[in-house]
Amino acid sequence: MPFLFLQQKMDALEQKNRRLMVVLLCALLGLLTYFTYSNSFTGGMVLDNAIVLQMDPRLQAPIDPTVKTDPVALTEVSIFRNPFAKDSSLDKLYADKNWDELRPVERLFRKTAAPFLTEPFRPQIERMFTENYWWPSFPTDLYRPLTTFSYFVNYTMMGSKTDTFSYHAVNLTLHWINACLALLICRALWPKRYAISFLAAAIFALHPVAVESVTNIVGRADLLSTLSIFLAGYIYIRLAKLTDGRAETDKREKKSARRVVWGLGIFAFVFVSILGVLTKESAAMLLGFIVLYDFFFRFFKLPTPAQTRFKPRRFVPVAFAESALVFCAICLVRWYVVYEPGKAYLAGIAPALMLLAGIFVAVLWLNLEGNGKQFKAVTETFQDAFSRFFLRGWIWIAPAVFVVFYAKKFILEASPFYGQIFIDNPIVGAGNFEGLMSAVKVLGLYLGLLVYPADLSCDYSFNQIPVFWDHTAHFWDNAQAWLALVVVVALLVAALRFVKKAPVFGFGVCLFFVMILTTSNVLFNIGSIMAERFLYLPLLGFAIVAAIMIRAVSIALGRKIGETPPERAACIVLLPSFVLALLGV
Secondary structure, three states, rough: OOHHHHHHHHHHHHHHEEEEHHHHHHHHHHHHHHHHHHHHHOOOOOHHHHEEEOOHHOOOOOOOOOOOOOOOOOOOOOOOHOOOOOOOOOHHHOOOOOOOHOHHHHHHHHHHHHHHOOOOOOOHHHHHHHHOOOOOOOOOOOOOOHHHHHHHHHHOOOOOOOOOOHHHHHHHHHHHHHHHHHHHHHHOOOOOOOOHHHHHHHHHHHHHHHHHHOHHHHHHHHHHHHHHHHHHHHHHHHHHHHHHHOOOOOOOOOHHHHHHHHHHHHHHHHHHHHHHHHHHHHHHHHHHHHHHHHHHHHHHHOOOOHHHHHHHHHHHHHOEEEHHHHHHHHHHHHHHHHHHHOOOOOOOHHHHHHHHHHHHHHHHHHHHHOHHHHHHHHHHHHHHHHHHHHHHOOHHHHHHHHHHHHHHHHHHHHHHOOOOOOOHHHHHHHOOOHHHHHHHHHHHHHHHHHOOOOOOOOOOHHHOOOOOOOOOOOOHHHOOOOHHHHHHHHHHHHHHHOOOOHHHHHHHHHHHHHHOHHHOOOOOOOOOOOOOOHHHHOOOHHHHHHHHHHHHHHHHHHHHHHHOOOHHHHHHHHHHHHHHHOOOO
C-alpha cells in the first residue's frame, strides 16, 4: 500500500508541477552521489595527479619581485616549477619573445584573447592555450586547455595548491551535474516516465566503473567533456522537437518567436560544443550523439511517399554490401593511421570514397527494384532529411571539429610526438587483423565490467590483456575475442531490429558503441589498451539499456509473484532499489 500511495503522489506532483518534480529527482541524485563518493575527499595525488598538478608551472601564480622571498625557496627546482618567475631563464624564452619569433597560434592568442586578460595570470593562461596538455613534462598530442584552466582555478585562484579536498569536491559536483543531465536526456527519450528515467540516471551516477573518472583528480577531463556532450545533446533534442513542430510551445508562440528561440538554441549548442573539445578531444563525439538521436527518433517519422513502402527483405543484398564496405573502411582507417603515418590523410579519403560507393550501390538497387519509382521517392525523402537533419543540426558541429583539427595542426606541431608507447598499449605492436580483434576483445571486457564490476583496476597496461594470437595468449584469451565479436554483432543487430518498436533500447546500445569508438583502438591506436575512465561517457548508453532490462524483469516478477496490486508494486520498486544499492556499495 505505501508503494501505491507514493506512486499516486508522484503522479499528482508531476501533473501539477513538472519542473518541481525534476528538481526533487536531481536533489535525490545529488544525495545518492554524495553518500557514494564522500569517502574520496581525502584521496591524495597519486599516479598522473602528481605530474599534472604539481609539476605544471601554468597552475602556479607568478613570483612578485617586490616581495622578499627566502633565498632557499628560490632553488633550481622552484625556478623550474615556475618558469614565469622574473628571475627565471625560461621567462626570456616564453615571455620576452619578439613578434617574429612567435608561433602563429601565439600571435592569434595575443591578438584575440590577451587584451581581455589581466596580469598577473596572462602568461599562465597563454601557455594553457598554446601548449599541449602535459607541458612541460613531456610532449604529447593532447590539447585540453580548459581542463588545465580548471586545475588553475583550484590550485591558484582558490588557493588549494596540494590540498585535494577542493579538487574532489569539484569533480563530485561535475559528476552530479552529469547525472542530472542524464536524467533530463532520459526524460526526453521517455516522456512522462520519471521512474525509468530516474533509474537510468541513478545507474549512471552510482556505477562503480565511474570511480576512476570521479575520484581521480585528472579524470576531470572526462567529466567536463561528458558534461559538454550531455548539455549540447539535450539542447539539440529540444531544438529537434521545436523543428519538428512537436514542442509544447509551438501552438502558442508565433513563427518569428520560434525562430528566435531556435537561433539562441543553436548558438548555445555551438558554444557548448566548442568548449567541450577544449576540455577533451572525445567531446567531438557529440556528432555521434545527435546522429543517433535523429536516426532512432526522427528519421522514421519523416513523411514518405507510398512508393517507398516495399518489403525490407528485398534490401538484404544492399545491407550485406553496406556492411562489407563499413568493415573495409575500418580496416583502411587502421592501416593508414597506424602503419602508413605518411599517408594518414587517406584515412579520411578512403572511407569517404567507400561511402559514396555504398550510396551508388543503394541507388542502383532502388532503380532496379522499382523501375525508378523508388529512386524518385527516396530522393524526395532525402531532400527533406537533408534540410531537417543536416542543415538544421549536424552542420553546426563543424566549428567544434574545426577547433580540434586546428589544435592538431598548428598548436601541437610545436610539440613533437613520437607515437604511442608499446608498454601502455601492446596493440601498437600487433598486426592489423590481430590489433582489430584485440580491440574487439577489449570491448567484450568492457561489457563484462559493466554487467559485473567486481574486479576493477586503474592499470591495464602491457600484458594484463594478451594481444590476440600472441605467443603469450592462451586458448581462452583468443576465444574471448571471437565471443566478444558475436556479442557486439548480436547487440547491434538487435538494436537495428527493434529500431521502430523499441527505439530507446536501440539508441542506448548504439550510444554505447559509438561513444566508446574513439577510445576502443578499433579505428586507430591510442595511448592505452584499456581503461575504466573510457567507460564514463558510454556509461549512459549502458544505463539506458540496463534500466529497460531491470524494469522489464521487475514487472515480470511482479506479475508472477504478486497476487495483489500492492505486492506487484512492491516487486516493481524493490528490484531496482536492490540493484542501485549494490552499485552504491
